[in-house]
Amino acid sequence: MWYGEDLSSIKDRGAFCGHRNHQAVWSSLMERSTPTFLDEPPPGPQLTSYDREHMVLYLRLLDAERDGADWREVVQVLFGLDANDDPQRCQKIHAAHLARAKWMSESGYRELLGKVNPTEP
Numbered sequence: 001m002w003y004g005e006d007l008s009s010i011k012d013r014g015a016f017c018g019h020r021n022h023q024a025v026w027s028s029l030m031e032r033s034t035p036t037f038l039d040e041p042p043p044g045p046q047l048t049s050y051d052r053e054h055m056v057l058y059l060r061l062l063d064a065e066r067d068g069a070d071w072r073e074v075v076q077v078l079f080g081l082d083a084n085d086d087p088q089r090c091q092k093i094h095a096a097h098l099a100r101a102k103w104m105s106e107s108g109y110r111e112l113l114g115k116v117n118p119t120e121p
Contacts, residue, residue, distance in 0.1 A: 039089065039093050041054065041096060047108050047111040051108060055104070057097065058100065058105075059101070061074065061078065061097055061098045062102070062105060064077075064078070065098060071095075072084075075091075075093060
């Protein structure tokens with residue numbers, strides 16, 4: 001049994017972990033989970049590849065709104081933008097993505113479920 005083996009003979013104890021630099025792995029995952037964004041998501045009545053790539057962002061925007069978070073804090077945390085630098089642009093980015101997130105939660109999700117008819121429950 002593996003847990004009964006004598007592990008003292010193993011010279012490279014880091015060999016148990018395929019990724020010795022956990023911070024680099026985490027950073028890599030975060031980069032992939034935080035895709036670049038447009039000032040406005042592509043509009044339209046159908047789910048786009050942009051929507052699919054930004055679903056986590058949309059969920060976080062909805063959570064922030066539910067929790068009453070200030071939009072300036074939200075753009076700082078989720079978009080990495082400082083609202084003091086360009087408040088109009090930042091507010092526009094926040095509003096446009098929040099609107100798309102709401103659309104996703106109200107009707108866009110149907111495409112994910114395979115129900116493309118907007119009248120289906």
